[in-house]
Amino acid sequence: MTFSHFTVKKIVHGAGSISLAPAEVKKLGGRKAFIITDPGLAKIGVQKPLEEALSADGIEWALFDKAELEPSMDSIQACADAAKAFGADVLIGFGGGSALDTAKAASVLLSNEGPIDRYFGMNLVPHPTMPKILIPTTAGTGSEMTNISVLADTKNGGKKGVVSEFMYADTVILDAGLTLGLPPRVTAFTGVDAFVHAMESYCGLAATPITDALNLAAMRLVAGNIRQAYANGSNIAARDAMMYGSALAGMGFGNTQNGIIHAIGTTLPVECHIPHGLAMAVCSPFSVGFNAIANPEKYAVVADILRGDDRSFSMSVMERAADVEDAFRALLRDLGIQTGLANYGVKREDLPACADRAFAAKRLLNNNPRQASRDQILAMLEANFEN
Numbered sequence: 001m002t003f004s005h006f007t008v009k010k011i012v013h014g015a016g017s018i019s020l021a022p023a024e025v026k027k028l029g030g031r032k033a034f035i036i037t038d039p040g041l042a043k044i045g046v047q048k049p050l051e052e053a054l055s056a057d058g059i060e061w062a063l064f065d066k067a068e069l070e071p072s073m074d075s076i077q078a079c080a081d082a083a084k085a086f087g088a089d090v091l092i093g094f095g096g097g098s099a100l101d102t103a104k105a106a107s108v109l110l111s112n113e114g115p116i117d118r119y120f121g122m123n124l125v126p127h128p129t130m131p132k133i134l135i136p137t138t139a140g141t142g143s144e145m146t147n148i149s150v151l152a153d154t155k156n157g158g159k160k161g162v163v164s165e166f167m168y169a170d171t172v173i174l175d176a177g178l179t180l181g182l183p184p185r186v187t188a189f190t191g192v193d194a195f196v197h198a199m200e201s202y203c204g205l206a207a208t209p210i211t212d213a214l215n216l217a218a219m220r221l222v223a224g225n226i227r228q229a230y231a232n233g234s235n236i237a238a239r240d241a242m243m244y245g246s247a248l249a250g251m252g253f254g255n256t257q258n259g260i261i262h263a264i265g266t267t268l269p270v271e272c273h274i275p276h277g278l279a280m281a282v283c284s285p286f287s288v289g290f291n292a293i294a295n296p297e298k299y300a301v302v303a304d305i306l307r308g309d310d311r312s313f314s315m316s317v318m319e320r321a322a323d324v325e326d327a328f329r330a331l332l333r334d335l336g337i338q339t340g341l342a343n344y345g346v347k348r349e350d351l352p353a354c355a356d357r358a359f360a361a362k363r364l365l366n367n368n369p370r371q372a373s374r375d376q377i378l379a380m381l382e383a384n385f386e387n
């Protein structure tokens with residue numbers, strides 16, 4: 001069997017590395033930088049240090065602050081049109097997953113014919129995209145490291161992905177200083193999402209020795225620092241570790257896929273407005289409990305990482321693997337995250353449709369270590385509705 005492993009071209013990292021953004025713009029031949037962020041971040045002015053650094057270095061810039069939480073096709077077109085009108089030669093995606101996904105998709109339209117939906121699917125983008133720098137402001141999605149942009153398909157409903165080797169960032173800047181202001185709940189949700197990316201990629205069927213190395217490091221960094229970052233948001237060492245953990249997980253799952261946690265978590269009713277990371281957290285314990293027997297060796301390692309303890313000398317592989325669900329619940333308790341779908345507005349009568357949608361998510365389930373039927377998924381949802 002043969003594999004290919006892809007990743008971004010360059011990573012600039014370390015607390016304070018945002019100050020290097022102007023030099024990176026110039027290295028990409030840029031003179032006019034187009035910053036893409038979301039309205040929430042722009043309102044607080046998180047991007048101000050970036051704008052000031054660019055101005056101080058004589059780089060013209062413009063701000064697009066309309067990246068949508070679930071980017072629509074129209075919002076991508078509007079972003080690309082504004083960048084074109086400005087005469088942009090470099091894009092800077094700045095924010096959480098939605099801002100970065102907007103930047104990735106807009107970069108496609110700046111050197112390829114629109115509309116964006118003609119590129120829904122794998123590797124359909126014919127020409128290289130406009131150069132882009134991606135700067136995450138949360139430690140969670142790992143979107144800065146992947147080549148996929150997830151968009152709302154406003155014509156046919158649902159979400160679709162544009163996946164292309166041309167969408168990898170030219171440069172990623174990882175500056176944990178940008179995450180210091182994240183509230184504890186957001187720190188917890190996004191951090192658990194990063195852990196789930198690494199875990200689903202590590203235990204998944206498409207894992208390779210390369211993704212294993214990335215994902216093991218990612219899980220250790222996140223599990224070893226998420227409580228500290230949640231308890232004290234200004235703990236820069238913990239923030240730094242979380243930023244690296246999230247990025248390494250992105251480098252891992254971007255080359256494999258996620259698994260059943262994402263299959264179920266992303267199909268909870270949209271009207272409940274459950275943040276992505278929270279949905280992952282709620283669906284994790286029962287999913288790892290279900291999966292563990294499919295790959296006890298790997299789930300034993302995951303359980304040990306969650307417990308912060310190598311128990312390979314004192315417990316059997318099966319004992320450690322059987323502990324993975326409880327170990328995950330212990331993490332969520334420390335982070336103040338309740339499980340039980342009923343806590344989040346999901347109704348019992350929603351569950352069959354959730355199971356239908358999760359079972360249809362073949363891209364994710366095909367990487368899951370344990371085969372799951374629609375009825376098994378429904379049984380898990382019902383058993384975990386109130387606990």
Ligand SMILES: [Fe+2]
Binds near residue numbers: 141262280
């Ligand atoms: Fe995720």
